Amino acid sequence: MSRPANATIDTNAFVANYRHAKTLAPRARALAVVKANAYGHGAVALAQALGDAADAFGVACCEEAIELRESGITRPIVVLEGAFEPAELATAAALDLTLGVHSPVQLAWIEQTRLTRPLRVWVKVDTGMHRLGFDPSQLNTVWHRLTASRNVQDIVLMSHFARADEVDMPTTRRQLALFRDTVTGIAAPVSLANSAAVMAWPDSHGDWIRPGIMLYGSSPLADADPRGTALRPVMRLESQVIAIRDLAAGQEIGYGGRYVCPQPTRVGTVAIGYADGYPRHAPDGTPVAVNGVPTRLIGRVSMDMITIDLTDLPAARIGDTVQLWGDRISAAEVARYCGTIAYELFTRVTRRVHPHPV
Numbered sequence: 001m002s003r004p005a006n007a008t009i010d011t012n013a014f015v016a017n018y019r020h021a022k023t024l025a026p027r028a029r030a031l032a033v034v035k036a037n038a039y040g041h042g043a044v045a046l047a048q049a050l051g052d053a054a055d056a057f058g059v060a061c062c063e064e065a066i067e068l069r070e071s072g073i074t075r076p077i078v079v080l081e082g083a084f085e086p087a088e089l090a091t092a093a094a095l096d097l098t099l100g101v102h103s104p105v106q107l108a109w110i111e112q113t114r115l116t117r118p119l120r121v122w123v124k125v126d127t128g129m130h131r132l133g134f135d136p137s138q139l140n141t142v143w144h145r146l147t148a149s150r151n152v153q154d155i156v157l158m159s160h161f162a163r164a165d166e167v168d169m170p171t172t173r174r175q176l177a178l179f180r181d182t183v184t185g186i187a188a189p190v191s192l193a194n195s196a197a198v199m200a201w202p203d204s205h206g207d208w209i210r211p212g213i214m215l216y217g218s219s220p221l222a223d224a225d226p227r228g229t230a231l232r233p234v235m236r237l238e239s240q241v242i243a244i245r246d247l248a249a250g251q252e253i254g255y256g257g258r259y260v261c262p263q264p265t266r267v268g269t270v271a272i273g274y275a276d277g278y279p280r281h282a283p284d285g286t287p288v289a290v291n292g293v294p295t296r297l298i299g300r301v302s303m304d305m306i307t308i309d310l311t312d313l314p315a316a317r318i319g320d321t322v323q324l325w326g327d328r329i330s331a332a333e334v335a336r337y338c339g340t341i342a343y344e345l346f347t348r349v350t351r352r353v354h355p356h357p358v
């Protein structure tokens with residue numbers, strides 16, 4: 001048999017999570033955010049699974065949109081960061097892509113390019129993220145220039161939250177209030193909510209929600225927050241036990257001898273490592289599940305292997321399935337052990353772990 005490390009992608013769970021996002025915001029349409037190859041899950045298969053059920057798809061750049069169009073996706077696609085060079089305006093017009101517009105440079109390209117048909121655009125207002133977007137004081141001018149341009153046929157106004165996952169912070173409420181003040185008097189649909197805001201800030205839903213991470217079944221809110229329980233994990237990252245040995249107290253495991261057995265210890269070696277996207281900085285104690293039963297990583301992560309504690313799992317055998325994250329082990333919890341977020345774990349899964357949709 002070939003190397004057992006693999007990522008199973010549950011397309012039904014993805015569709016169910018999209019429907020769940022829509023039930024949380026029943027009056028809004030929902031942009032299914034599938035940028036970065038659907039957060040490492042495989043954008044084409046998931047977009048096809050959602051098909052006509054999707055109100056629209058969101059990607060970061062034109063390359064990602066082109067991949068979807070070439071695979072037969074005909075639903076609207078919003079390119080959230082818009083054009084990186086003027087030539088992409090013609091691409092957007094030809095492929096019927098909606099372009100984000102976040103800067104004076106992009107605005108000038110739209111005014112100055114000759115296009116065969118007008119573009120749909122999403123204009124970004126910076127309400128406090130301070131990364132992309134027009135200053136609120138500029139929005140009226142931007143609006144007038146865009147509505148005056150022959151190259152624009154349809155405008156949505158958007159902003160992005162910096163701290164929507166921190167449900168006790170006032171930042172989101174302040175960004176929302178500033179956005180409302182800014183768009184007063186402008187007749188255009190609005191879009192603010194990422195997953196955390198879809199789940200925790202119903203006032204922000206507006207006309208278009210933009211769920212990303214929640215579609216992959218991972219809650220951006222605190223692990224204990226009950227609003228995350230309705231989500232179904234989409235990726236199951238698994239491999240198998242390929243060796244087992246019994247070590248005596250005092251023996252060390254792996255590179256650097258990071259783990260020293262405090263007692264007689266049964267160690268399983270699993271065929272997955274940092275070259276597959278399992279984080280090298282995962283500490284001792286990071287949870288894994290063997291045949292569905294939780295245990296823990298011990299010893300440093302290697303390129304192709306990890307070592308886990310089988311002392312309390314005497315029935316474990318070579319060939320047993322080990323889940324790194326999925327339905328038994330939450331990616332958010334693994335991420336917390338590793339000092340990162342599930343978004344990073346998912347997007348770092350490498351080609352060697354062929355994501356296969358089921």
Ligand SMILES: *Cc1c(COP(=O)(O)O)cnc(C)c1O
Nearest residue numbers: 033080160194195210211212213
């Ligand atoms: C990535 C992205 C989203 C989705 O964010 P999640 O936290 O994954 O829900 C929404 N809006 C914009 C502009 C984004 O770039």
